[in-house]
Amino acid sequence: MERIAVVGAGLMGHGIAQVFAAAGHPVAITDESAEALATVRERVRRNLERAGGDVSAVELIRLADSPEDAVARADLVVEAAPENLELKQALFARLGAAAPDAILASNTSVISIGAIGRDTPRPERVVGTHFWNPPHLIPLVEVTQAVQTSAETVERTMSVLAAAGKTPVHVKRDVPGFIGNRLQHALWREAIALVESGVCAAEDVDTVVKHTLGMKLSVLGPVENADLVGLDLTLAIHEYVLPHIDSRPAPSPLLRRLVEAGELGMKSGRGLREWPEGEAQAVHDRLFDHLVAATRETVAS
Secondary structure, three states: OOOEEEEOOOHHHHHHHHHHHHOOOOEEEEOOOHHHHHOHHHHHHHHHHHHOOOHHHHHHEEEOOOHHHHHOOOOEEEEOOOOOHHHHHHHHHHHHHHOOOOEEEEOOOOOOHHHHOOOOOOHHHEEEEEEOOOOOOOOEEEEEOOOOOOHHHHHHHHHHHHHOOOEEEEEOOOOOOOOHHHHHHHHHHHHHHHHHOOOOOHHHHHHHHHHOHHHHHOOOOHHHHHHHHOHHHHHHHHHHHHHHOOOOOOOOHHHHHHHHOOOOEOOOOEOOOEOOOOHHHHHHHHHHHHHHHHHHHHHHO
16 A cells, blocks of 8 residues: 655644545654644544544554654655645655655645645655545545646546545646635635625525525536536626626725634634634534535445
């Protein structure tokens, strides 16, 4: 089996380590935070127990003292560090020197893969692997090909991911946000604009999405839907509606005001919506249970 290294043991890193360990790969993981690193195996164990998985997978996860130690014998390295370009560039330079023959993958959700791998000795072996949160439950991984990335690197990365039970998609151009986040934030931009302009309450936006789009999207993607209703109707709707959809190239002033006021969402108790004590955890629990059930249904089918 391919030997995997994960650099970063936070929310995403420990879940990525779990994905590969559960598929039978030996995994070395490291983090500059001793506390985060020390709790990796226990967090993975809890995830597996809650989802009904095989907890013996934690035995395949080794805690490494440094990035160099983690990647020393790795075939595939997945970086899951904070979203900071300079930090990632410095880290990839270290990883490239320590593991020149390994594939170096970044879990960034928006940053240019080519920029991240700029200072590595072999940029053709640098690729994006954007796992979605939580990575051990969401099947999709966006595999992003930078200008320098070789076709062999993309093919091998997608093969390893597919064998680990993931659903990889090939992002052929290294564009900011890749595929998923461009779609997601286009929706978020319009959602916030509707609230900002007084069209509806924030709660109503979520209700509309949950009871219309959300019910259909898991079986009918937007391109399929456009073809289903007919491109002639799609064109007619776009000609009428698109001029009225928010297209500002900067974040919403409402969003800026809320952040400046410290109203950051669930973690502060208030954001676009109010979050009384206990409600945020209830949302997390519902999401986890929904994703576990969806994953089991997918495996069964």
